[in-house]
Amino acid sequence: MTQTEATPQPGPWAGAATPVALEARGLVKAFREFRATNDVSLRVDEGEIHAIIGPNGAGKTTLFNLLSGFLAPTSGEVLLFGERIHGLPPHAIVRRGLSRSFQISSVFSSLTVRENVLVALQSATALPRQFWVPLSRLDKLRPRADEILAAVGLGGAPDRLAADLSHGEKRQLEIGISLSQDPRVLLLDEPTSGMGSEGIARVIALVRQVARGRTVVLVEHNMSVVAELADRITVLQYGQVLASGKYDEVRRDPRVIEAYLGEEAHA
Template sequence: MTAASAAAQVPGNLPDPSPGVALEARHLVKEFRGFRATNDVTLQIHGGEIHAIIGPNGAGKTTLFNLLSGFLRPTSGEVRLFGERIDTLPPHQIVRRGLSRSFQISSVFPTMTVRENVLVALQSPTPLPGQFWTPLSRLEALGPRADAILASVGLGDAPNRPAADLSHGEKRQLEIGISLTQDPRVLLLDEPTSGMGSEGIARVIALVRQVARGRTVVLVEHNMSVVAQLADRITVLQYGGVIASGRYDDVRRDPRVIEAYLGEEAHG
């Protein structure tokens, strides 16, 4: 083993990321009462790529997403966004540095209209959230941008529908639109096609490709057909650790991945 390779295995001694690295995990460990949900996870996600994180149930995917987005603090290790360490920051500050995420469970306001959901998200980096006495009409200054976001996610014809009336797939579209209100450079999508039929899945695939233009997208996804169609690179987790990373065609042939997750599906 060379000195350089040995140094790369010591936490805190990884080389500085190249200018092409958007999001990086360095030796991430997260323990819950002695149980390691993530175990020494190191990965680099390059700017402009769609990167999928896959693995069997209990592999640590959601914990890793929560660590990357600041909803959990690591027991040890670091997360860096465009070279800046962010694992010590609260989620709202991470958002303002250019990282947004969606959630597996729907997080829209059901009693508000589609447009109002986007307007509320748009106001968050402005002084308006702290001015609860301000008339709602003040939000109309953000209206053109809200309309443009809704059009970009395929909901331009539904601004006044109550969010509760949306289909499951349409709620996913709205959630992605809400994530886009912060102009993220890196967008994390948690199970974007979960619970959808083939028509909804096709619509979300097209949407993810669209929103990925000019930004980096990281997604957790169980549907391997979706992963095959979308992902430039894949990281596979098992028991909280990385067992493989690379392009889909290479990863799907890795014996460790076949054993851990893909099985016969990898030969389809």
């Protein structure tokens, strides 16, 4: 029996009323003697927006890389709707319904906005494995590309070069690229990083929109964004889970106040 065929054993949240979309069990990632994550367990219920917060170096990005297959765990398990996915390559995980964006902008600057989405859309077809295919073969994907661009607020800019987009618009495009795989679970790494208040407001509205009918997990430093969006929060410190729960519960946890929120918790 292979790892993906094995029947998962019940986790610590077995019997929960809401189906579990994404679950980590005892995740450890060691780099020689350093443990970037140390026995991290996480449950994300289907349909919720779940925020992962913590100070710099807490292990948030490492955890995202483990969940999305960019790193293999030293030990522990990752399950997507009950199927073990740890150890699978990222493209195989995407095909099972999990997609992500990155903290650093990763669009093709020399392509147009629509072309960026078309490249992502064609990756799910046989086209990438066919050589000398006329560009007209992509025409059938254009209506879906334009739907995605409209959904992320870029419907009026399909022919602009990605290089000419603002920082916030590039974030919108990255989310659109992630949506091209029609994910059931979407991971967003610092979606409002480097934005002003106007850009942050647009991203909050966008995340709410794309969360309809899917599960969203985000790493975010801006606590006002977390308060606006998150149904539940997990706080990491030194690669371990410090606290987990609803925003109002977590922000009053003395351990969280001391480790991360400080005076902001009393505001």
